[in-house]
Amino acid sequence: MNELQIGLLIVAITTIVLFSGFPIAWGLALVAIGFLLVFKGPASLAVVATQFMDELNSFALLTIPLFVLLGAAIGVSAAGKDIYESLYRWLARVPGGLIIANILACGMFSAVCGSSPATAAAIGKAGVPEMIRRGIPPALATGAICAGGTLGILIPPSITLILYGIATETSIGRLFLSGVVPGILLVILFSAYACFAMFMERRGLPRVEETFTLKEKMEGMFRVGPFLVIIIAIAYFMYGGLATPSEIAGVGAFMALILVMTIYRAWRPRQQWLIFRDTVRESSMILMIIAAAALFSYMMSLLYVSQSAAEWLVALKMNRWVLLFAINIFLLVLGCFLPPVAIILMLMPILTPVLEANGFDLIWFAVMLTINMEVGLITPPVGLNLYVLRGVAPEVPLGTILRGSMPYVFIMLAFMVVLCLVPGIATWLPDTLMGKGH
Amino acid sequence: MSGSGAARFVRAVDRLSTACAVVAAACIAAATLIIVWMVLWRATGHSTYWEIELATYLIVGTVLIGSPYCLRTKGHIGVDLVSQWLSTGHRRALERTLAVLGLAVCTYLAWKGLELTIDAWHANERSGSSWNPPRWPFFALMPVGLGLTALQYVAEMLRREDVAPTAISGQGA
Amino acid sequence: QELKISHQFKANTDARDKATRLFVEEVNKKDPGLKFRIYPGSSLNIKPAAQFDALQSGTLEMAVFPMSYAVGKVPEVSITIMPGTINTLEHAMRLKGTPFHKKLQEVMERNGVHLVTWWWTPGGFASKDRPIAGPDSVKGEKMRAADPTFETMLKAAGASVINIPSTEIYPSLQSGVLTSTLTSAESFVTMRIYEQTKFATVGGDYTLWFLLQPLLMSKASWDKLTPAQKKIFEEAADKSDAWFAANQHEAVKTMIDVYTKAGAKVQPLTKAQFDAWIDLAKKTSWPEFEAKSADAKELLKLITAVK
Ligand code: NA
Ligand code: NA
Numbered sequence: 001m002n003e004l005q006i007g008l009l010i011v012a013i014t015t016i017v018l019f020s021g022f023p024i025a026w027g028l029a030l031v032a033i034g035f036l037l038v039f040k041g042p043a044s045l046a047v048v049a050t051q052f053m054d055e056l057n058s059f060a061l062l063t064i065p066l067f068v069l070l071g072a073a074i075g076v077s078a079a080g081k082d083i084y085e086s087l088y089r090w091l092a093r094v095p096g097g098l099i100i101a102n103i104l105a106c107g108m109f110s111a112v113c114g115s116s117p118a119t120a121a122a123i124g125k126a127g128v129p130e131m132i133r134r135g136i137p138p139a140l141a142t143g144a145i146c147a148g149g150t151l152g153i154l155i156p157p158s159i160t161l162i163l164y165g166i167a168t169e170t171s172i173g174r175l176f177l178s179g180v181v182p183g184i185l186l187v188i189l190f191s192a193y194a195c196f197a198m199f200m201e202r203r204g205l206p207r208v209e210e211t212f213t214l215k216e217k218m219e220g221m222f223r224v225g226p227f228l229v230i231i232i233a234i235a236y237f238m239y240g241g242l243a244t245p246s247e248i249a250g251v252g253a254f255m256a257l258i259l260v261m262t263i264y265r266a267w268r269p270r271q272q273w274l275i276f277r278d279t280v281r282e283s284s285m286i287l288m289i290i291a292a293a294a295l296f297s298y299m300m301s302l303l304y305v306s307q308s309a310a311e312w313l314v315a316l317k318m319n320r321w322v323l324l325f326a327i328n329i330f331l332l333v334l335g336c337f338l339p340p341v342a343i344i345l346m347l348m349p350i351l352t353p354v355l356e357a358n359g360f361d362l363i364w365f366a367v368m369l370t371i372n373m374e375v376g377l378i379t380p381p382v383g384l385n386l387y388v389l390r391g392v393a394p395e396v397p398l399g400t401i402l403r404g405s406m407p408y409v410f411i412m413l414a415f416m417v418v419l420c421l422v423p424g425i426a427t428w429l430p431d432t433l434m435g436k437g438h
Numbered sequence: 439m440s441g442s443g444a445a446r447f448v449r450a451v452d453r454l455s456t457a458c459a460v461v462a463a464a465c466i467a468a469a470t471l472i473i474v475w476m477v478l479w480r481a482t483g484h485s486t487y488w489e490i491e492l493a494t495y496l497i498v499g500t501v502l503i504g505s506p507y508c509l510r511t512k513g514h515i516g517v518d519l520v521s522q523w524l525s526t527g528h529r530r531a532l533e534r535t536l537a538v539l540g541l542a543v544c545t546y547l548a549w550k551g552l553e554l555t556i557d558a559w560h561a562n563e564r565s566g567s568s569w570n571p572p573r574w575p576f577f578a579l580m581p582v583g584l585g586l587t588a589l590q591y592v593a594e595m596l597r598r599e600d601v602a603p604t605a606i607s608g609q610g611a
Numbered sequence: 612q613e614l615k616i617s618h619q620f621k622a623n624t625d626a627r628d629k630a631t632r633l634f635v636e637e638v639n640k641k642d643p644g645l646k647f648r649i650y651p652g653s654s655l656n657i658k659p660a661a662q663f664d665a666l667q668s669g670t671l672e673m674a675v676f677p678m679s680y681a682v683g684k685v686p687e688v689s690i691t692i693m694p695g696t697i698n699t700l701e702h703a704m705r706l707k708g709t710p711f712h713k714k715l716q717e718v719m720e721r722n723g724v725h726l727v728t729w730w731w732t733p734g735g736f737a738s739k740d741r742p743i744a745g746p747d748s749v750k751g752e753k754m755r756a757a758d759p760t761f762e763t764m765l766k767a768a769g770a771s772v773i774n775i776p777s778t779e780i781y782p783s784l785q786s787g788v789l790t791s792t793l794t795s796a797e798s799f800v801t802m803r804i805y806e807q808t809k810f811a812t813v814g815g816d817y818t819l820w821f822l823l824q825p826l827l828m829s830k831a832s833w834d835k836l837t838p839a840q841k842k843i844f845e846e847a848a849d850k851s852d853a854w855f856a857a858n859q860h861e862a863v864k865t866m867i868d869v870y871t872k873a874g875a876k877v878q879p880l881t882k883a884q885f886d887a888w889i890d891l892a893k894k895t896s897w898p899e900f901e902a903k904s905a906d907a908k909e910l911l912k913l914i915t916a917v918k
Contacts, residue, residue: 018516018517019517019518019519019520020516020518020519020520020532020536021516021517021518021519021520021521021532021533021536022516022536022539022540023514023515023516023540024514024515024516024517025514026514026539026540026543026544027516029543029547030539030543033543033546043669043670044670045550046665046668046669046670047657047661047664047665047668047670047671048547048550049547049550049551049553049554049577049580050554050661050664050665051656051657051661052547052550052551052580053498053551053554053576053577053579053580054658054660054661055658056498056501056502057494057498057576058494058776059490059493059494059776060776060778060779062493062494062497062498065466065497065500065501066466066469066470066473066497069466069470157782162778162779162781162782163778165781165803166778166802167621167652167653168621169621169624169801169802169803170803171803171806172781172782172803173781173785173803173806173807176782237477238786239786240786240787241786241787241788242477242480242481242788243477243788244775244779244782244783244786244788245779245782246779247473247476247477247490249473250469250470250472250473250474250477250493251473251474251477253470254470254471254473254474257470273463276463276466276467277459277463277507279463279466279500280459280462280463280466280500280504280507280508281459281504281507281508281511281513282513283466283497283500283501283504284462284500284501284502284504284505284507284508284513284514285508285513285514285515287501288501288505288508288514291501294656297656298655298656298657300656301650301654301655301656302615302655304648307654342656345652345653345654345656346654346656347654348652348654349621349622349650349651349652349654350654352621352622353622353623380517381517387515390515391513391515398515398517398518434806480753480771480773480788483751483771484771485766485770485771485772485773486771486772486773486774487762487772487774489774490774490775491774561684563683563684564683564684564686565683566680566681566682566683566684566759567683567759567774568759568762568763568772568774569774570683570759573683
């Protein structure tokens, strides 16, 4: 069997195993161990435990549980209800106003959090139940946060852009700047869609609009105050040089806990248990998938499957735009099965020289790749954000979350086309602030 | 409620998993405090060396020690596209098969983790940082966490309808 | 049987990757039957430090490995980054084949890996707010070092030593969590640290430290080679060593160029500053290292015997 045939076999078997209802984490581990055993022999399994523990032994990755804790503190206590009540008073008249507020919250949170699943977990924990309680269809509520959360790796800071910078030897500072404008544009596009979708949803229904007096609205403002303080404090700690992007997660979780313990008086062990119980459960689910995905990526790399496919693609000597199209399709397929970090590590050594030879700007491509990876975070069978949303809203079936997220996938794909036509969306800000040429 | 051995075993394992969740919660709470303390300590011009490393180990503890509780409360998510097309009998058979496979995967990973832990113990391996703690307690989280998850799988297979999980209502998958 | 070579560096531009390809080419000239596959940029999905575990278990045949990463398993490797023991590239190359090299090889083989090449990279400092010169100049600096014995010396000089992962160096310098860092001349350029620092200390006749980042081979795989193949490997290693040393001179020049172009101040250590560091190292890093084991003590004795 050659490497491409093995690759097809992996795709087929993984799809069957992961769609059978088997937990994703064990499924990935099972496929990885099976293929290693069959194609590389028992000796290749010697490093299974090392790979598993080494993947978890990364502080940057472990910000996910801390951000889950932050989200749980706000979501489980009355704090979440309060924020959304006050937002609701201001946004009741805008179709999809609450969804837009959540998308904006995802965008703002992305500016302090470098990981997409973490962003989705932090915002979704409070946001989804409140949106559903206020009558927004579950598909729209979960889809918006599933997609909005993916902005975590596009808007700086970003774990994947750091790794891309190291893999391609491009400037991390420049990469961070290049994600800002596309991130803001996607927030606007996502919001516009949410507004449109809610408008269509409510069309023909009697208007059950509540109106609020200015006094009621202002009263709501005060309740949002403490959260603005948290966000401003987090930004101050990070951009003021007090803490690294990863340490921010711990600081944020701490402040959220203090807030709900003091202002919301959730200091009793029983109330704290609700917060921590959910944190433990969701963290374990997400990180187990990530650790198992490390085994899966190691298997794929050892069998040289994705590398061979990329080399084969490159060897076809296509026109540069056809090549770019083919690369993106290939990345979308890989994105169904692998998390972003593994894809960047495996493929960038092969793709970088080809992109350079074809005259593509590596900073521009980073944005293209990141949006592609964001799509991968939503596509099954391995779509981390889907599972995060499933974790924070256990009553919503996975199919509903997926249905709600699909429109955003199309928005992102369309945005990638626009990015090809107007590369300045990505390169203008870094070129303006850091000078041209890199 | 029956007082049979199986039922007693299931209840005991359920309680053990909940106890694990409490330990896991304590780990992440401690990690949060350590990070905040470190940021403040460093802001006053001091060196830091053990804080991030210990916080990392504690959070890995949360993830692995919390795993049996995650399984008991049906938190390990799967994508089920098949069972809706199956008859009740076939669905039962699929569930059994998946439970056996889950038990096998967790047992195997726990076994590999145990080997790693024992190797690190014998080689007196350390982390290599300036704090330089022994590595084996960190590695031991893997056999403990996944071993207990395997145990929980056994309990899930023995669980009869009448031993309803003491899980939180509405959290089932 | 295919020999996998894993490393964390960028393909076709980083000297450690280029030297690896040169080595493979030289081996294949004499023995085309040996098949290699290079996994650059951590693309085997084994993390840099974990490559050592993979070599020890024989899962991975070869890796380009910054030796200090193995300090948790083999405390003696701190000698390969020990401040004040090597002061020029020529000095580093003179160590090849000496009793020091043989002793180091013996220690590594006991730990399941074989040293194939002898690639030393010169190190330097870069800082955001002041030139790093003698030990008194790091007082109050927030620094990241790569090795515990090195950290001991920096702490004794009054620096705040901070433990953060290498992926966070750039953003940490950017925000000011870190004010200076040390790494190899080439990494200052490839990691674009020059964008976030204004002062660099590198080059000249008094380099404070070098780091060994050689091609390592799993002892099990090395033992499987025939004596003829071992000889071919050693000859190819000699060629790559010579190329690598020459290239590292270039890397230092490139670093100086890049920093100068970015408008930064670049300077080497003076003899007086270098001597002050050595005095401090002899009171801090060296005794701490010697206390680790009898092998450590002997390695330090052997390396300082080569002038
Ligand atoms: Na971000
Ligand atoms: Na996916």
